[in-house]
Amino acid sequence: xxxxxxxxxxxxxxxxxxxxxxxxxxxxxxxxxxxxxxxxxxxxxxxxxxxxxxxxxxxxxxxxxxxxxxxxxxxxxxxxxxxxxxxxxxxxxxxxxxxxxxxxxxxxxxxxxxxxxxxxxxxxxxxxxxxxxxxxxxxxxxxxxxxxxxxxxxxxxxxxxxxxxxxxxxxxxxxxxxxxxxxxxxxxxxxxxxxxxxxxxxxxxxxxxxxxxxxxxxxxxxxxxxxxxxxxxxxxxxxxxxxxxxxxxxxxxxxxxxxxxxxxxxxxxxxxxxxxxxxxxxxxxxxxxxxxxxxxxxxxxxxxxxxxxxxxxxxxxxxxxxxxxxxxxxxxxxxxxxxxxxxxxxxxxxxxxxxxxxxxxxxxxxxxxxxxxxxxxxxxxxxxxxxxxxxxxxxxxxxxxxxxxxxxxxxxxxxxxxxxxxxxxxxxxxxxxxxxxxxxxxxxxxxxxxxx
Numbered sequence: 001x002x003x004x005x006x007x008x009x010x011x012x013x014x015x016x017x018x019x020x021x022x023x024x025x026x027x028x029x030x031x032x033x034x035x036x037x038x039x040x041x042x043x044x045x046x047x048x049x050x051x052x053x054x055x056x057x058x059x060x061x062x063x064x065x066x067x068x069x070x071x072x073x074x075x076x077x078x079x080x081x082x083x084x085x086x087x088x089x090x091x092x093x094x095x096x097x098x099x100x101x102x103x104x105x106x107x108x109x110x111x112x113x114x115x116x117x118x119x120x121x122x123x124x125x126x127x128x129x130x131x132x133x134x135x136x137x138x139x140x141x142x143x144x145x146x147x148x149x150x151x152x153x154x155x156x157x158x159x160x161x162x163x164x165x166x167x168x169x170x171x172x173x174x175x176x177x178x179x180x181x182x183x184x185x186x187x188x189x190x191x192x193x194x195x196x197x198x199x200x201x202x203x204x205x206x207x208x209x210x211x212x213x214x215x216x217x218x219x220x221x222x223x224x225x226x227x228x229x230x231x232x233x234x235x236x237x238x239x240x241x242x243x244x245x246x247x248x249x250x251x252x253x254x255x256x257x258x259x260x261x262x263x264x265x266x267x268x269x270x271x272x273x274x275x276x277x278x279x280x281x282x283x284x285x286x287x288x289x290x291x292x293x294x295x296x297x298x299x300x301x302x303x304x305x306x307x308x309x310x311x312x313x314x315x316x317x318x319x320x321x322x323x324x325x326x327x328x329x330x331x332x333x334x335x336x337x338x339x340x341x342x343x344x345x346x347x348x349x350x351x352x353x354x355x356x357x358x359x360x361x362x363x364x365x366x367x368x369x370x371x372x373x374x375x376x377x378x379x380x381x382x383x384x385x386x387x388x389x390x391x392x393x394x395x396x397x398x399x400x401x402x403x404x405x406x407x408x409x410x411x412x413x414x415x416x417x418x419x420x421x422x423x424x425x426x427x428x429x430x431x432x433x434x435x436x437x438x439x440x441x442x443x444x445x446x447x448x449x450x451x452x
């Protein structure tokens with residue numbers, strides 16, 4: 001056997017993310033209070049950075065189709081709202097994905113999965129749908145799903161209840177053959193048919209009781225722990241109101257929006273005296289130059305963040321005129337890709353901005369994520385988004401007779417009569433997302449409360 005050495009030359013392209021670029025990306029995800037905390041921390045480290053409560057007024061940006069952008073003089077009426085910030089499930093997941101050392105293409109595919117993540121922690125789309133959205137083969141999407149299902153909390157990115165519980169049981173060493181068979185027949189368990197379940201699983205009732213004790217220790221909705229309230233209770237970052245000339249206008253909330261002031265005068269005063277030693281003068285100039293450069297970059301980055309947030313908010317509202325005029329039942333189907341193309345930014349930028357930004361609308365304070373809903377088959381131009389259908393189902397149930405509550409099948413037929421095709425299982429999923437029990441349980445609750 002003969003051994004030899006050889007050398008070869010090649011070219012490789014890679015993306016190097018600098019510390020400043022990382023900070024600029026993080027700024028896009030920050031709410032106004034988080035941005036304020038970040039600027040204050042920078043001011044503690046940099047003598048040329050000063051935190052200011054009131055930003056310079058941005059010039060109004062004319063927007064066609066009845067939506068206008070700009071800044072009003074005062075929004076202190078929302079400034080007194082309590083700030084009870086908590087890490088959202090999307091921020092929690094994004095942080096873990098960032099530590100996986102993915103390629104740029106893998107991050108884009110992971111973003112597709114994160115966009116489909118529901119507050120429960122489950123995926124709101126099938127694997128085939130996600131593969132199509134990401135433009136990748138199903139096998140590649142399956143590999144990404146396996147990687148994401150390894151994130152914490154265990155059970156996140158599950159496609160259904162059985163898969164969510166199976167992931168947690170496997171992690172805890174509970175996934176025995178009998179446990180797996182019980183998970184395969186959860187409908188029998190939900191119906192409290194233990195005799196039928198024992199017959200199918202070929203076990204005894206006491207065996208099932210042991211499995212049920214372990215099941216009760218699992219979390220069916222691991223993402224719900226991140227949502228302490230149904231609606232975030234803090235001041236919004238964007239405010240939508242009626243424009244004086246008609247239509248709508250969107251504005252940055254000046255009562256919470258901070259800005260960076262650069263202390264140029266202090267930098268000039270720190271210039272070393274002419275009689276100082278050359279080494280002292282060089283060190284002083286280097287320090288002042290570096291700190292001043294960081295301060296100027298921070299000011300530009302915050303300004304860029306503010307304009308990007310406002311621009312994305314404007315593009316969202318261009319497509320949601322029906323929502324502004326008539327309410328949540330008229331949410332228009334919309335994707336991150338559409339807004340990214342209209343705002344001339346990358347799709348991942350839209351995803352980051354919509355993670356933590358709140359918008360005050362005529363129909364309440366909503367996270368920007370709420371405006372992105374999938375399209376459903378419909379005979380009309382409006383009302384075909386998943387968000388609109390979800391609100392419509394909630395309204396139908398609120399107006400139902402307490403003595404004769406509507407079943408999921410009846411709700412699906414009513415939606416079909418309105419021109420929207422929704423499967424019964426889809427109605428059930430949206431009803432569960434609204435925390436509304438089944439018709440039989442609502443009937444029993446009505447009897448117990450004396451309403452029927």
